Amino acid sequence: MKLTGIHHIAIICSNYKVSKEFYTDILGLSIIREVYREERDSYKLDLALNDHYVIELFSFPSPPSRTSRPEACGLRHLAFSVQDINKASTYLVEKGIVVEKIRVDEFTGKKFTFFEDPDGLPLELYEV
Template sequence: MLALNDIHHIAIICSDYHKSKEFYTEILGFTIIQEVYREARDSYKLDLALQNKYCIELFSFPNTPERVSRPEARGLRHLAFSVYNLVENVQFLQSKNIVVEPIRVDEYTGKRFTFFEDPDGLPLELYEL
């Protein structure tokens, strides 16, 4: 078995770089570590951190194809973030006109959670600690 230490990062390719950059930084609260424009590829790469931990690489590429995401398509199902107050966070997202699904309760853990989407429809989850 491999001797894995931790998850290093998650890479996300977006369709509208500036819209996604605003969403991940101003709505979700990620901080920018580094932003690079790669002229040869006509591509941006934005390194983002949460709580000072590097975790997302946001990419833009020209003419990217859409990925099937629903219903229950193969591949990444969703990206989940833990929160301490689910209702407060849902209200914040709704104040920014972001559609949030009704809060559910995990039948095994009893924990509350909900889903919303990034600007490209990537399903994101808030899971209450």
């Protein structure tokens, strides 16, 4: 088997409207398609970043909670690259989002920081 890339990341949210607004209006991902699946009482929102399909955002009735700190066992976090981390961090703070202090990766010397989506999913900004 030879992997050729990552196709998408699936995220289940607790409040579809709030998460849709967060990922589209605040983070700026574009909508490819939005589908309501009546048999599951579930929305599926396909989102792109720079015209590249990256996230499937799902809603389901009463999804169970999950531990989601960056150091929890399992998927650690989702990281987005940015050109200017100070500008991106300031933008998020202006939108009312709590952003951790900017740190420097001890191995690469690159700046990074963490924030959370509406359900507490750890997200990272990494300056490239």
